[in-house]
Amino acid sequence: MIVITDKKNCVGCAACANKCPQKCIVMREDNEGFVYPNIDKDSCISCGLCEKVCPVLNLPLHRPVENVYACYNKDRDIREKSSSGGCFSLLAEHVLIKGGYVVGAAFDSDLSVHHIMINQEKDLALLRGSKYVQSKIGNIYVNVKGALETGKEVLFSGTPCQVAGLVRFLGKEYDNLFLVDVVCHGVPSPKVYRQRLKEIREKIGEDVVSVNFRDKTLGWHNFQLVFTGLTGCVKESKQESSYMRAFLSNMSVRPSCSVCHYNDEHSSADLTIADYWGVETKFPELSDNKGVTVVLVNTIKGNRLFTQVRKNAEVWNSDFTHASKYNFAMKNVSKQNPQREEFFIRLGTEKLDALTTELLKRLIRGNTQYICAKKR
Ligand SMILES: Cc1cc2nc3c(=O)[nH]c(=O)nc-3n(C[C@H](O)[C@H](O)[C@H](O)COP(=O)(O)OP(=O)(O)OC[C@H]3O[C@@H](n4cnc5c(N)ncnc54)[C@H](O)[C@@H]3O)c2cc1C
Ligand code: SF4
Ligand code: SF4
Ligand code: SF4
Structure with a gap:
């Protein structure tokens, strides 16, 4: 059973709550507004599954980035409405057009932020853009597993620790799953x-x-x-x-962000996206101040997906040293x-x-x- 003695040791991903076969873990906000697992000890059968799926107890391994690109969406309106170059929308649109599902952070009617799953292009605007507050995962990992088992493609996006939580929760590879994380220096309460x-x-x-x-x-x-x-x-x-x-x-920001283990080539995602700050120092033609995404390709699957969408983007080959030079979260912990x-x-x-x-x-x-x- 999960026991949290130091709040730095919980990223709030809710993998444990999604996994518990007794449904005896509830994610509750503490006095700072961050969620932590609360366990009904009377219902717990000591199966240990919560510990097995926890991405803090099972840290991701170092995995070098394979390719690095500066990229922006050719669609001017989408680029304008996105935080950086609109590359998330490129990836999501591709999966939705093929009838798949896309998961990411969206505002609720009361403007709180939760992870939701969509399968229609008209809903993509809900996921577009950074929401600088910790998104609640709810039971989305369970829904992702259900969607994967239909055989359709699923693209899951979130912070690196949320992606790491999903990977632990699933416990096996799915060919039809694409994982995308954002470089992240912390999440506000x-x-x-x-x-x-x-x-x-x-x-x-x-x-x-x-x-x-x-x-x-x-x-x-x-x-x-x-x-x-x-x-x-x-x-x-x-x-x-x-x-x-x-x-x-x-x-x-959350206490766990000061000991983060999920950025800097420790991502569990196929693709990592971030602001390409300083891009104009390598590519002066990209100094239009409209936003450029840096895309880090971490896996063969990520490479396949990016190759399929790049016809709808303007793309420049770059390298990790330059991409991380002006992006402190890519190489450092807050x-x-x-x-x-x-x-x-x-x-x-x-x-x-x-x-x-x-x-x-x-x-x-x-x-x-x-x-x-x-x-x-
Ligand atoms: C909390 C947070 C901190 C970040 N910190 C940095 C940083 O330090 N340096 C940096 O270069 N980039 C950071 N980013 C990423 C950056 O803001 C852009 O999201 C990224 O560059 C992609 O932009 P885009 O234009 O391609 O797509 P966009 O459409 O702008 O990105 C949307 C994507 O962000 C995800 N997202 C939005 N809000 C949240 C949330 N609250 N929790 C989880 N996922 C979310 C959506 O699910 C979707 O995948 C951060 C993002 C977030 C959410
Ligand atoms: S040990 Fe098993 S039953 Fe107990 S809280 Fe963890 S997952 Fe639930
Ligand atoms: S699985 Fe996630 S929410 Fe549960 S204890 Fe570990 S880090 Fe915290
Ligand atoms: S910095 Fe981001 S990835 Fe790291 S623990 Fe905090 S929210 Fe998670």
Whole structure:
């Protein structure tokens, strides 16, 4: 039976809850808003399956990246609406056109973020774009297994630890499964996200109906966080947004992210996608500020899928050294912010803007290296 003595040792993937034959594991939010398994010990039969599927107790092995590409979707509208170059949509569309299923993170009607499964192209917009909050897995791994057993193709996308959780849950290879992860330096707490939504609601005096974490109106480099209400909206640059500052300084992220084992050539996915920051230093023709995805091909299967979709993309051959040069999460683990504990204690009783500003100012005075990465 899973016992969590240190919260850093649980990524919240819910593989254990999906696997438990007694259904005695429920994922519950802690006081910081992150989910952890809660076990009904009376129903547990000590089968050990939860431990067998846990991607923290069974870490992925090192696997070198085979090929690296700079890539963007030829469809200008999809590229504009995607966080980087719109390569996720290329891959997903290919599987959907063949009648397959695609799984990824989507907003619910209350704007919370969950993993869902789609099988129609018209629903692809739901999965497009980064949602900077930890997505709830629910029982999606069980549904993925069911879809795989129909023989249809399934593309699963998520953070590297969610992909690692699915791989452990399935426990065997499926030819009809494609795994895609995003390079990830951390996931913010759903509790912080809910508080921000509440504050924006109070500010604009109406319900927030949609959130865009990566609005590119001012360009890919100057992306904005946009909360849209029924009649108005609030736009925040990543430098001024307290939500993004708390995220990017690792103050609002999950404890496990400071010991992450799933990026840097430890991905369990066939393909890894990320922002190709610094792409213009190698390919000056890619400096249009509209967004470029770096695609890391990790497996033969990933290579096959990418070869099938690249006719709909503009593609340049690159290398891991260059792709990771300006992308710190590709080679490093985020250092835990020393103000993190105080942040979560005061959250809920103080406004996010004032709290984040005060704690980050204190850090900058004390230690200018506060968000520096630890080399793996
Ligand atoms: C929490 C998080 C942190 C990230 N950190 C980095 C980083 O440090 N460096 C970097 O280069 N790139 C990072 N990314 C990836 C980047 O933001 C883009 O998602 C990636 O470049 C792909 O862009 P795209 O234009 O090809 O596709 P898009 O359409 O923009 O990507 C959509 C994909 O993201 C997945 N996704 C969206 N939100 C979530 C979520 N909450 N949880 C799991 N999966 C999600 C969807 O399922 C889908 O697969 C991060 C993404 C997330 C979600
Ligand atoms: S040991 Fe088996 S029954 Fe007990 S919680 Fe784990 S998976 Fe469930
Ligand atoms: S399987 Fe996932 S949710 Fe369960 S204990 Fe391990 S890391 Fe946590
Ligand atoms: S940083 Fe690592 S542990 Fe945290 S969400 Fe991303 S992949 Fe998972």
